[in-house]
Amino acid sequence: MEVEENQTLSSANRETLRKTASWINFFVVALYVICGLVVLALIMIMSESRRPPYIGETFLGIGFVVIGILVFYATQLTKYVNSIKEAVAENDINLITKGLSGYKNFFVASAILSALVFILMLIGFLAAFAIR
Amino acid sequence: MEDFETLDEHLKTGSISESLKKGFKGIAPWARFVAIANIIFQIISFLVSFMDPDAGVGANFIGAGVNIALNVVLLQLANEMKSFGNSGSEKDLTTLLKKQLSYWIFTGALIIIGVVFFLLAIVAFSMSSGSLF
Numbered sequence: 001m002e003v004e005e006n007q008t009l010s011s012a013n014r015e016t017l018r019k020t021a022s023w024i025n026f027f028v029v030a031l032y033v034i035c036g037l038v039v040l041a042l043i044m045i046m047s048e049s050r051r052p053p054y055i056g057e058t059f060l061g062i063g064f065v066v067i068g069i070l071v072f073y074a075t076q077l078t079k080y081v082n083s084i085k086e087a088v089a090e091n092d093i094n095l096i097t098k099g100l101s102g103y104k105n106f107f108v109a110s111a112i113l114s115a116l117v118f119i120l121m122l123i124g125f126l127a128a129f130a131i132r
Numbered sequence: 133m134e135d136f137e138t139l140d141e142h143l144k145t146g147s148i149s150e151s152l153k154k155g156f157k158g159i160a161p162w163a164r165f166v167a168i169a170n171i172i173f174q175i176i177s178f179l180v181s182f183m184d185p186d187a188g189v190g191a192n193f194i195g196a197g198v199n200i201a202l203n204v205v206l207l208q209l210a211n212e213m214k215s216f217g218n219s220g221s222e223k224d225l226t227t228l229l230k231k232q233l234s235y236w237i238f239t240g241a242l243i244i245i246g247v248v249f250f251l252l253a254i255v256a257f258s259m260s261s262g263s264l265f
Contacts, residue, residue, distance in 0.1 A: 016229045023236035030243045100155035107162035114169040
């Protein structure tokens, strides 16, 4: 009866959460695959003997930043997915709270990235108009 | 006084906790910001593609359309998070979870399409340079 009292998940919500966890897991795997491709691209660029020296350093810097962002996204979402799985297993929706900080961090990082891209785009526009 | 606290604690079990409501409510503004910023970004990118005749207006139109649709779903998700944060009702929670699933299915589908296009691009590039097969 003790377990019965804690049941806050309907069967429909449990199924929805289970599917959501699978899709987020798929997204996390895709993020790690992209990380691998970035590393591969960096190795190819660095091993190219005909490249100008500054190209390798620039790409290396950008590559590390991209990998850092992707890994951050993946770890934060994994935290959220684990809490969803725990909530489904224990049949208690409140256990999601444990992973909500990871979910929030994911959106905060996305917001910061969006703002940066937006600012860079505006600078690009201003520069293009100034050149014209 | 102690009896009342025990009673309150007992009422909390089997229901949606305050921290869950607060957690989703705290995510809502960030998700909304991401969605609105991306929608504006896609609209501007599409308009810019008109200025450059070589940019491929058709492809940009499809790309922008799909991204805007994804971010509209994210915007709806943010609204559902806020609604659930305010009410804490089971009905709002169900709507939130369904919208969240829609968003992640949409994102996953886009990833699958992206992977297919990426592989096709590699095959096309390799065939044109004669290094494949």
